[in-house]
Amino acid sequence: MLASQIGYYSLIIGLFFSILIIPISIINLNNTKIIDIKIFHISFLQLLFVFISFGGLVISFVNSDFSNETVYSNSHTTKPLFYKISGTWGNHEGSLLLWLMILTLFIFLFLIKTKNQPKKYRILTLLFQQTIIIGFFLFVLTTSNPFNYLLPIPNEGLGLNPILQDPALAIHPPILYLGYVGSSIIFSGSLAGLVHGYISREWAKHIKAWILASWIFLTIGIMLGSIWAYYELGWGGFWFWDPVENISLMPWLCLTALLHCILVLEKKESLVSWTVILSIATFTLSMCGTFLVRSGILNSIHTFANDPSRGIFILTFLFILVIMSLVIFFLFSKDENKKNKKTYFLSKEISILINNWFIMYFLSVVLIGTVYPIFLEVLTDEKISIGPPFFNKLIIPFLIIFLIFMSIGPNLHWVKFKALKIKLEFFILFIISILISFLILKSAGSKNLVNSLLISTSFYLLFITIKDFFAKDFFNYSQKLSHFGFSLLVLSILLNSIFSSEVITNLRVGENIVFKNEIIYFDSTEKKDNINYKSIIGNFRIEDNKKNSTYLKPELRVYNQPVTITSEADIKTSLFSDKFLVMNLVKGNDYFNVRYQVKPFMIWIWLSVLIMSTGGILSFYKRKYEK
Amino acid sequence: MKNKTLLILILLFFAFCFVVFLKGLKTSNIYIPETTLNKDLAVFASKDFFTGDQISFDEIFVNSEFYILNIWASWCLPCKKEHKFLMQLSKNKSIKLIGLNYKDKRKNAQKFIGKLGNPYSAIFTDEDGTISIKLGAYGIPETYVIDKNRKIIKKIIGPLNKKLLKEVSLIIR
Numbered sequence: 001m002l003a004s005q006i007g008y009y010s011l012i013i014g015l016f017f018s019i020l021i022i023p024i025s026i027i028n029l030n031n032t033k034i035i036d037i038k039i040f041h042i043s044f045l046q047l048l049f050v051f052i053s054f055g056g057l058v059i060s061f062v063n064s065d066f067s068n069e070t071v072y073s074n075s076h077t078t079k080p081l082f083y084k085i086s087g088t089w090g091n092h093e094g095s096l097l098l099w100l101m102i103l104t105l106f107i108f109l110f111l112i113k114t115k116n117q118p119k120k121y122r123i124l125t126l127l128f129q130q131t132i133i134i135g136f137f138l139f140v141l142t143t144s145n146p147f148n149y150l151l152p153i154p155n156e157g158l159g160l161n162p163i164l165q166d167p168a169l170a171i172h173p174p175i176l177y178l179g180y181v182g183s184s185i186i187f188s189g190s191l192a193g194l195v196h197g198y199i200s201r202e203w204a205k206h207i208k209a210w211i212l213a214s215w216i217f218l219t220i221g222i223m224l225g226s227i228w229a230y231y232e233l234g235w236g237g238f239w240f241w242d243p244v245e246n247i248s249l250m251p252w253l254c255l256t257a258l259l260h261c262i263l264v265l266e267k268k269e270s271l272v273s274w275t276v277i278l279s280i281a282t283f284t285l286s287m288c289g290t291f292l293v294r295s296g297i298l299n300s301i302h303t304f305a306n307d308p309s310r311g312i313f314i315l316t317f318l319f320i321l322v323i324m325s326l327v328i329f330f331l332f333s334k335d336e337n338k339k340n341k342k343t344y345f346l347s348k349e350i351s352i353l354i355n356n357w358f359i360m361y362f363l364s365v366v367l368i369g370t371v372y373p374i375f376l377e378v379l380t381d382e383k384i385s386i387g388p389p390f391f392n393k394l395i396i397p398f399l400i401i402f403l404i405f406m407s408i409g410p411n412l413h414w415v416k417f418k419a420l421k422i423k424l425e426f427f428i429l430f431i432i433s434i435l436i437s438f439l440i441l442k443s444a445g446s447k448n449l450v451n452s453l454l455i456s457t458s459f460y461l462l463f464i465t466i467k468d469f470f471a472k473d474f475f476n477y478s479q480k481l482s483h484f485g486f487s488l489l490v491l492s493i494l495l496n497s498i499f500s501s502e503v504i505t506n507l508r509v510g511e512n513i514v515f516k517n518e519i520i521y522f523d524s525t526e527k528k529d530n531i532n533y534k535s536i537i538g539n540f541r542i543e544d545n546k547k548n549s550t551y552l553k554p555e556l557r558v559y560n561q562p563v564t565i566t567s568e569a570d571i572k573t574s575l576f577s578d579k580f581l582v583m584n585l586v587k588g589n590d591y592f593n594v595r596y597q598v599k600p601f602m603i604w605i606w607l608s609v610l611i612m613s614t615g616g617i618l619s620f621y622k623r624k625y626e627k
Numbered sequence: 628m629k630n631k632t633l634l635i636l637i638l639l640f641f642a643f644c645f646v647v648f649l650k651g652l653k654t655s656n657i658y659i660p661e662t663t664l665n666k667d668l669a670v671f672a673s674k675d676f677f678t679g680d681q682i683s684f685d686e687i688f689v690n691s692e693f694y695i696l697n698i699w700a701s702w703c704l705p706c707k708k709e710h711k712f713l714m715q716l717s718k719n720k721s722i723k724l725i726g727l728n729y730k731d732k733r734k735n736a737q738k739f740i741g742k743l744g745n746p747y748s749a750i751f752t753d754e755d756g757t758i759s760i761k762l763g764a765y766g767i768p769e770t771y772v773i774d775k776n777r778k779i780i781k782k783i784i785g786p787l788n789k790k791l792l793k794e795v796s797l798i799i800r
Contacts, residue, residue: 069704152735154702291648311652319645323638330634378650563760 004068007056008147011097014049014104015137017042021130025123035111035119039126043111046133047104054088054101057146061088066157069148070094076159078532078560086170092310093146095173099290100136102174102181107133110185110210117206124192125185131324132184135317143310159532159559168228176221176248180286182214183251186258187283190276191325194332199276204266207279209620211262215255216616222248223609230602231571238605241388246370247289250363254282257359264349271349273333274356280325287318292370351409358402365394396450403457403490407464410479425467433459444498454494461487478622482615488608492601502597508590517545520581520596533559538583538592540570552581578602668696668777669761676728676736676750687749691723693799694773697747698764700731701739706768709786710743716792717746722799726750729759729767772798 021042028036057070061084066072074091075084089095107129114122140146189207193199225248230238239245258278264271291314369386376382437455441448465484469477503515512521521541528535540552555568569582577600584593672683688694697713699706717724726747728736753759762771772781772795781798783791 148704150702150704152702152732312649315645315648315652319641322641326634326637326641330630374651375647378647 001065001067003056003059003063004065004071004147004149005056007053007060008145010049010056011053011137011141011147014046014053015134015141017046017049018104018130018133018137021046022127025126025130029120029123033119035122039123040111043104043108043126047101047108050097050101050104054097057094057097058085058088061085064157066155067150067153068146069150070146072150072154072157074159075157076532077156079159079165080531082167082170083165087164089173090164090170093140093144095177096136096140096144097146098174099177099181100133100140102177103129103133103136103184106181106185110189114206117202118196118198121192121196121198121203124195125188128188128191129184132188132321135321139310139313139317143313166228166232168224168231172221172224172228175217175224179214179216179218179221179255180251180289182210182217183255183279183282183286185210186214186279187325190279191328194276194328197332197334199265199272201266201269204262204275208259208262208266211255211259212616212619215252215259216613218248218252218255219609219613219616222252223606227606231569232566238602241369241386241391243370244289244293246366247285247292250366250370251282251285251289253359253363253366254278254285257356257363258282260352260355264352268349271353273329276329276333280322280329284318284322284325287314287321291315291318348409348412351405351412354405355402355409358398358405361398362395365391396454399490400450400453400457403454403461403487406483406486407457407461410468410476410483411464426464429463429467430456430460433457433463440495441498451494451498455491458487458490458494462491476622478615478617478619480615481618482612485608485611485613485615488604488611492604492608496599496601496605499600500597502595504593504595506591507594508592515596516598519543520594522592522594533557535568538594540581540594542579542581542596550579552579554581554583556583556585573603575603576600668771668773668779669763671751671758671761673751673753673758676726676752682749682751687725687751688723688773688777691721692775693722694775694777695722695724695795696727696762696771696773697724698727698729698753698759698762698767698769700729700767701735702731703729703767705786707739707743709768709788710746712787712789712792713746714744716795717748719796719799723748727758727762728752730754730756770795 021039024036024042025039028039057068059065060068060071061075062081064071064075064077064084066075070091070093074094075087079087083090087094089098107126110125110129111122186207189203189210190199193203193207222245225245226238229240229245258275261271261275261278265275291311369390373386433456436459437452440455441452461483465480465487468480469484501516503513503520505513507513507520507522509522509524512519514520519542521543523539523541525539526537528537535558536556537553538555540554542550542552544550550572552570552572554570557566557568558564559566565585567582567584569580571581572579577598580595580597580599582595584595668688670684672681674680675682695716699710713724716722724747726749728750730753751758759767759769768786770783770787771779772783774780781795783795787795
């Protein structure tokens with residue numbers, strides 16, 4: 001009770017400080033040469049009070065203080081401590097408080113990390129960032145206060161949705177938020193740079209760190225969400241083109257484009273406007289994501305807040321930000337100077353520009369696929385659902401060309417058009433990739449031209465990046481690693497989708513079924529009582545034709561608070577394939593519905609994403625080295 | 628000049644998006660599993676809230692065109708919010724509004740009714756929550772619209788609001 005009181009009041013004090021920063025920085029903008037030390041102090045206080053407030057909520061959750069409405073509706077005394085803590089951000093109110101905390105943390109870090117940047121630019125960034133922070137403060141306090149008080153105090157809470165009780169999901173939101181919120185700094189920084197006329201090489205160098213950091217967090221955050229979907233939802237896949245997945249993918253695509261674009265700005269000081277537009281778009285898309293998820297306008301597994309007033313607030317706030325940035329963009333953007341504008345067709349910047357066009361194309365496909373149902377329903381009252389076939393059809397053909405450009409692009413030079421020496425090895429590698437893809441598809445018995453093209457091009461990219469590792473100039477290894485990771489990702493997704501096989505059947509204890517060269521035995525079931533759920537465990541044995549047995553134990557869990565039945569798949573992961581088994585109750589029968597899947601290269605999907613983000617992390621060390 | 632027109636066009640485009648999203652927000656998106664609809668209401672019996680006597684299902688669900696069954700508790704904040712809509716509904720003569728008091732302390736519940744008014748023509752008590760489970764309730768508050776054949780024709784999960792009230796009054800017209 002005390003903790004949530006403290007939390008509530010420190011939130012209000014935090015708002016007071018964040019408003020206080022604005023007049024002080026406006027005065028400071030023209031007065032002195034250096035930033036007033038007061039700004040640092042207040043910014044720190046703002047962070048401190050939001051931190052205390054968040055701590056208050058965590059303590060309320062840990063103590064199961066049901067006088068707090070948020071705790072009451074999302075927690076339960078029998079929940080393990082770990083999930084009590086992660087329950088803090090497993091709900092709408094708490095996750096917004098977390099968002100706010102990261103916002104204030106990032107602006108404080110920005111202030112202390114940018115000592116070498118012009119004073120005006122720093123203050124302007126602070127001002128833009130404070131606008132966002134105040135917006136979120138008001139949003140939390142007016143429409144989603146996490147510290148609402150309940151009287152009489154209920155004895156027991158309603159519990160956290162069991163499918164959210166998973167370690168991957170416990171850290172998925174904070175990491176994703178770090179990425180989202182990092183893009184807010186890029187947004188404020190680019191607007192400030194525009195107003196101050198500071199979009200230049202130096203700016204690009206400094207903002208690149210923020211872009212990289214948000215990109216890494218967003219990449220890992222999306223991966224964790226996808227791991228969770230694979231292990232917990234038991235649908236036997238890792239990506240479903242669900243609106244909420246798309247929403248996290250859109251800022252990622254935009255950020256990836258920006259990451260490449262900023263290189264051109266850093267090296268050549270061109271593409272200024274385009275960089276600014278991308279920076280604005282990235283943050284807008286992140287905000288748009290929050291809007292679509294939190295308002296309940298989309299039907300998805302993630303919509304746990306169904307309150308239109310919240311939706312209207314975020315929507316208005318989002319459009320105020322969009323209009324503000326548009327007006328600033330049109331007022332302050334200058335025509336790019338035409339000097340050193342001469343570019344050659346086969347140069348690095350052109351290949352980056354082409355990469356940007358492709359990413360923009362993918363982005364618009366995802367965007368249209370996600371918001372089109374909303375537009376259609378409002379305009380014509382017709383309900384449709386856009387599924388994977390739409391995305392696959394529109395993305396895959398262009399992915400082939402994209403992969404080819406990706407293999408060639410990094411080997412081109414800046415500006416100079418060195419007559420591209422047609423190297424023999426490029427051809428040899430290309431022929432090898434085609435041969436491999438032919439062999440693979442032949443063994444799978446598939447005759448799909450698109451698949452074979454995709455496999456050959458992704459193998460090609462893989463070989464080129466591996467070859468580049470052994471190139472003499474051991475330079476830019478972060479980029480090489482990331483591209484290598486990406487080619488591995490495309491390849492493992494492809495092989496996974498081509499070679500996956502499954503069987504769905506109803507089995508009773510003691511029965512077995514033959515599937516390809518394996519036999520699935522359903523040996524027995526056992527019952528177990530845990531603190532907050534009861535479970536039925538099925539013992540399955542899978543025997544292949546060499547008499548090797550694998551044991552799988554899928555579970556059915558009956559949670560007591562709230563009463564929910566979830567089925568936990570059991571997955572045996574090996575280097576080359578995953579065995580996935582999930583069972584469900586068949587009503588009024590002693591049969592169980594069993595789904596068994598063999599999914600090759602699953603672990604490579606996660607690994608390749610990790611390799612990609614490792615490439616990003618390495619690039620921080622490279623930056624230090626360059627200095 | 629060209630810049631200005633471009634800016635205005637873009638702003639108009641965003642304004643259009645804004646309006647679409649705003650309208651999209653207002654269309655109800657609450658998903659009702661179809662299987663629960665058009666099913667017979669589960670038969671149950673329980674204690675009367677006021678007298679404490681055992682009353683049966685057949686005693687209460689008679690002599691009306693429509694019944695509305697509302698699950699509530701005094702400790703449930705959203706119930707408090709939806710109460711004024713229930714009071715409005717109770718003025719309608721063609722329906723019988725029946726309450727089901729869920730896992731509540733008698734004293735608190737009586738205080739709740741005494742303070743905010745009693746819209747129900749009868750109240751069952753559900754001390755251990757088993758009746759609500761039988762009914763297939765997701766949580767409280769929850770409201771069922773039931774026709775004279777005791778079939779569920781609408782199920783509202785969560786508190787009532789103006790819009791839902793309108794929908795209900797359209798159904799029972």
